Amino acid sequence: MKLQFKVQPYQTAAVDSVVNVFDGQPYADGVRYRVDPGKSAAPALLDDAGFRNAELTLTSSQILTNLHNIQQSRGLPLSKELKDPVKVSAASLNLDIEMETGTGKTYVYIKTIMELHKRYGWSKYIVVVPSIAIREGVKKSFDITADHFQQHYGTKPRTFVYNSSRLHELERFSSDAGVQVMIINVQAFNATGKDARRIYEVLDDFQSRKPIDVIAANRPILIIDEPQKIEGDVKKPSKSLAALGQFNALFAIRYSATHKIPRTKVHRLDAVDAYNQKLVKKIAVRGITVKQLAGSSAYLYVDGLEIGKGADFPKARVELEVQTAQGIRRQVKRLSQGMNLHDISGGIEAYKGLFIRDVDANRDIIELSNGDILGAGEVTQDVTDDTKRRIQIREVIRAHLDKERELFTQGIKTLSLFFIDEVAKYRDYDREDTLGDYARMFEEEYEAVLADTLAQLDLDEAAERYRKHVEAIPVRATHEGYFSIDKKTGRSVDGKIAARGDFAGMSDDVDAYDLILKDKERLLSFEEPVRFIWSHSALREGWDNPNVFVMGMLKKSDNTTTRRQEIGRGLRLSVDQHGERMDNPVTVHDINELTVVTDESYTDFVTALQKEIVESLSARPRKASVDYFVGKHITIEDGSTSVLEQVVAQALYDHLIRHDYIDDDGHVTEAYKEARAEGVLASPTSEVLLPVVDFVWPLVDALYLDMPKPVDGRKPKKIPLNEANFYRREFQELWGRINHKAVYQVKFDSEELITNCVQVLDKSLNVTVMQYVVESGKQVVELEVEQLETGTGFKVSETKIEQSAVSAGSTVKYDLLGEIAEKTQLTRRTCAAILTGINPATFAKFKQNPEQFITEASRLINEQKATVIVEHLAYDSLEDRFDSAIFTENQTAQDLSKAGDKLKKSVYEYVVTDSKIERAFVSELDTSQEVAVYAKLPRGFFIPTPVGDYNPDWAIAFTEGTVKHVYFVAETKGSLSTLQLKGVEDAKIECARKFFASLNAKNGDDVKYDVVTDYSELMQLVTA
Structure with a gap:
């Protein structure tokens, strides 16, 4: 694989900031000079010529004028002079480029080298880095971008890493034409080691010359990478900074995200700009917090929360100590509301009396029975490193x-x-x-x-x-x-x-x-x-x-x-x-x-x-003033730029004061931020400000920091709302019809439930017999040490499957009535009536496999309970409604790997689907001419039912005149057979039918609800 590079406007802007400083400098493809051949050089070398950088012909005032033009266009403070704030310097002129880490500053300075060579002919460059690590990274960047720059400039830089044992490369650096780049780490010229001192010494193996003299004769341009690691600070400049002066640089360009010694800044792309322009990754954080439990030494770590369909969701991934055959081990378990931690742990005393009172996926917390609340990422007690x-x-x-x-x-x-x-x-x-x-x-x-x-x-x-x-x-x-x-x-x-x-x-x-x-x-x-x-x-x-x-x-x-x-x-x-x-x-x-x-x-x-x-960001302007606005460049409607003059700057400042958009200290107020966000900024009365007012607001925006706050890595990822679709008339009308909250009433006969449960248990309760395998074997005849070490000293000769039976009277471990009552939320009396009513042969299955008997019997009873309840259910809609905020605020954990391409007609930009059926359904909804707008309903919208809250899948508004039923709420299922839609799930669907029927009857609406397998079936229902 080969990394691809392309021209990025923000990087080009950084390059232009440097190159335009020298606007007016004539092109010169290098000044020929005689390279010092050294005392021991052969006569043939005396005629060797090199190419050094041409001197600056611009005056200080010309450079300062160019600088001001650049700084004004980029909203930077104007340099009063070209002098440095410290006595020692790498060069007579130092230009600062501020670029946030990760935005490609190495690429930028390589391109800057190529542009300076193209515009002005300068060809000798030294890249100075603070460490071996950065040196190796820079060399790699030059290598992998070489072909890219060859395509754009017809040439590429020739690079080498300075090494005191390979000084012949300095000869080539001096004598060869074209772009020559030497990469050197600061330890190579400012450390106490022998190799570092060689650069300043007269060397026999270098024709009795000093390497630094050969370098300095080229009048190189210095590129200083991460200068804050090299130069010290204003009060105490480093020895490295003084040593850089011996390179006799034409000028120096300094690249960093955090300059310590401020010099002549010509470009700024700071952390806030980089994030807001989406030039770097967004940051998420997963932290770990130690929290004490009230009166307990139980170890718990909340790994995270999960959502899903089913009565036992949401679940929490919780690490706790568990008694195993190998002793106490820490294991991660998926826990739901009501689970007993003492049981889950295998009876460890520290967990006695603790159970999960609540699992809240919206707040990412679990609540324990003792009142303690633990959030995702929290661990109890003092934990070791x-x-x-x-x-x-x-x-x-x-x-x-x-x-x-x-x-x-x-x-x-x-x-x-x-x-x-x-x-x-x-x-x-x-x-x-x-x-x-x-x-x-x-x-x-x-x-x-x-x-x-x-x-x-x-x-x-x-x-x-x-x-x-x-x-x-x-x-x-x-x-x-x-x-x-x-x-x-x-x-x-x-x-x-x-x-x-x-x-x-x-x-x-x-x-x-x-x-x-x-x-x-x-x-x-x-x-x-x-x-x-x-x-x-x-x-x-x-x-x-x-x-x-x-x-x-x-x-x-x-x-x-x-x-x-x-x-x-x-x-x-x-x-x-x-x-x-x-x-x-x-x-x-x-x-x-x-x-x-x-x-x-x-x-x-x-x-x-x-x-x-x-x-x-300390150097970033934070206060509004007339001086701040004067000379700033703005981009107007036709794409051209304009410079704010004194009279316009004064009018803008007065306008901000008049409407309380800035306070007495010049700081931007919340009133401005809110009005700006809502698009209701006051119109100016000043005739000079009115023509440009729409184009000056970015100058005001730059004065306050919209800090990129890292997200909590455990919190749900939000899918962005498509506001245009959400506020479409068709969807708002549909939402207005269905967003009623409701209550239900239900009355049923316990005897009817008992009779139904007895019948279904006798007919459908299947329990497998517990089995175990018996293996017989013998030790091999000639046993070797290796076989003992590898566990192959015995050989299996026979296997046999045995069935295990548990005495029906052995109820020490199983509170049969209690466990079924807990799982079905029925009274022990009702459960007893069901169990005594079934056939003895059915009840005998308990001793075959007690765990499975309890689980399966509870499931079948719950299904019958759901069926009986639905038959006697009635809804009453309330005036209270679901807030539209549930579309954004109530999103829980989303698996974005299941999100497809960006959608055109959905109220969300993406939809996370649960199956192939839903994916196909979304694809057809989004391309259908009949569909106006649709939404996968958020989990915050639900219909209350006796068997748990029900969240329908889809709300669809069709284009008027194309179908009979314009408003439709759908549930997508792979099959409508009673084998696949039964019990609790089927009960919720039947409850939903009654809920929408009650809404239509009360409000005179025609919202159709049904279950469909695919888009074709949906169209049959809405056109019927």
Whole structure:
């Protein structure tokens, strides 16, 4: 697979910001000069000529004029002069480009190099980076973009990494024409090691020359990547910054998301802009919170909540301690309302008296019988670090598989990244399999979570392809660590991390990056089994992979690494198997979401992250003033630009004051934000402002921060509403007819229920006999040690199936009446009447398999109860109605892997379907000329029934004149046979028929409700 690159307008804008600073500089394809041949050079070398960059011919005032034009057009503060705020500098002119991590700054500065060469002929460049990691990443970027730039410019940069033992490359850098780029890490010219000092020394193996002198003679242009890691700060500039001055640069261009020493800023694309323009991934967070239980030491961890159809939903995935044959183990169980934790645990005392009082999928919480409430991601009691890490690993795997199911059919590979602070936690060479504690936890949790995930898959073609794909990958092959390598042992080791000085926290190991950087494309391919990457937390900068969708921070928190640095490795937009970037503005944030799994609470992590983002925006204008507006460029209706003059800026400022759109300090008020959002901003009376007023509001918008708040990764994913369809007259009229709340009355005869139950139990109760297999075997005749070790020392000679019988009088473990009464919500007296009325032969089935007898008898009784109740049911509609907000606020967990393409006629932009039948149904609804608008009804809309709330599937409004019944509410089912629609489900449908019939009778409406198998049957019903 080969990564594809395309011209992005936002990147071109960053390139133009630099190139236009030198508008008016004449083109010169390099100044020929005689390269210093050195004292020991052969005579033939004395004629060798090189090509250095031509000097700037523009005056300081000309450059400042160009700068002001650029800064005004980009809403940046105007530079008063070109001087730096510090005494030492990399060059006489320093230009700052601010670009958020993940937006492609390396691509931008490579393109800037190509444009500067094309416009002005400058050809000698040095890219300065703060670490080996970034150096390797930059070199990789130059390599993979070479063909792309060759196509656009007819040439490509020739690059090499500076190495003091390969100084012949400096000769070529100096003498060759064309674009020449040297990449150098700061340790190579400002460290205490012998190799670093060589750049300043007269070297015998370099014809008695100093490498720095040969470099400086070229008047190179410096590209400084991540300058904040190199230069120190205003009060204490680093030695590295002073050393850069010896490169004799023509000028320097500095690229970073967080500049520490502010210089001449010519472009800004900060965190807020990048998110709002959908240039980086959206962030989701899964945090872990420790919470005490009232008067209990029970261990519980709420893994998440699930929804589905059925009386036992919603369910909560809860980890608790369970008594097993191997002792007490922690297991994840799916728990519903009413379940007894003491029973689930196998009788562990700590859970005595605890049961699930409520499972609320809308609030993502469970409530216990003692009144405690636990939310998803909360764990009880003081837990060890190992327990937290195991939970984090499980959460990463679950988040990974959820995302992978969604993206697999779209040809997008999902990668997850673990950051750890000690290699031994992943790779332990004292163990035979070399797995560290975290790797063992991963493999155990991966097997369990994968099995659970596959068990929940639909039985359709796409799900089957995904199943085959993941089942074909051995667990040992799907995770890999990228660490430094000890050259003596060949083993992974903790990298060499500088503890102090200019390079504190940085690693200078090359080996750790080979696979993760040089084979980036291979990692993106489905053919490569590695999906989970483990890396040292110190190796954090310098590389990223566009398809990292989940990150697990399995490390102690520290003050040297910010949350923005950590998540920066996964912010880049993803690519598919063709290398195409997934940046469609409609779906970009549906696909591109980075989930961060941390051992902090969601609130703590998000608060700290947003604080870091706000601090990074300190230079962004926040107050309205006349000076702020003067000179700003605006784009008017015909696409041309206009510059705001003093009189217009004053009129705009006065207008904002007059309508309380800004406060006394110049800050934008809530009144402005609300009026702007609702499109009701006051019209100005000023004649100079009126012609441009519609085009100046973005200047005001830029003054307040619409902070991108990370979403809770455990909360449901919202499917966006198509407001145009939702507010269509046809749908609003349909919604107005059906959104009544209602109550029901029911009266029935218990004797009738008892008689029906007795008859159906005698006829339909089937219970299988409990069986077990008896195997007989003998020890092999000649036993070897290997057979003992492998368990093959005995050989089975005979197997026999036996049947187990339980005495009917043995009711110690089974409270037969109590359990059936609990499952059917009938009195013990009614249950006793049913059981004493059945045939003795039917009751005798209890001893064959007590568990199945209770389960099946309860199911059949519930079905009969539902049938009897429905026959005696009556509805009364109320004046109270369902709020339209349920279409957006009451969405619960959505599996977006089951969402198809964007829809044209639905009130939602996508529909998550439960089956092939529904998918086909949606496709025909969306393309039908007869259908005006339709909705899959949200779960917040329900009809109350005695056997549980019922949520119909579809509300459909047809185009008037095309059908007889314009308004239709439908339930889609694969078959209408009584074998497939029976019992509770059938009862709910019959209740719905009575509900809509009562609405039509009371309000004089004609809303038709029915069950259909497909679109053709629907059309038969609405046209009849």
